Amino acid sequence: xxxxxxxxxxxxxxxxxxxxxxxxxxxxxxxxxxxxxxxxxxxxxxxxxxxxxxxxxxxxxxxxxxxxxxxxxxxxxxxxx
Numbered sequence: 524x525x526x527x528x529x530x531x532x533x534x535x536x537x538x539x540x541x542x543x544x545x546x547x548x549x550x551x552x553x554x555x556x557x558x559x560x561x562x563x564x565x566x567x568x569x570x571x572x573x574x575x576x577x578x579x580x581x582x583x584x585x586x587x588x589x590x591x592x593x594x595x596x597x598x599x600x601x602x603x604x
Contacts, residue, residue, distance in 0.1 A: 558577065
């Protein structure tokens with residue numbers, strides 16, 4: 524299952540999980556200290572006993588989504604000229 528880091532603030536990390544983009548908020552204490560997260564990062568996650576566990580970052584999905592957004596913004600800028 525995939526999730527995206529939507530927001531990081533006040534010691535909390537808000538994730539949008541799965542295709543339905545279910546909002547899950549975790550405290551930074553619940554996240555592996557070796558995992559550095561930024562807003563927009565895509566993750567591989569799973570549910571274990573009703574708890575969301577982050578398996579790993581998904582840099583390929585993160586980069587492809589960022590590139591898609593860059594292209595859309597560029598098209599919008601071109602239309603505005």
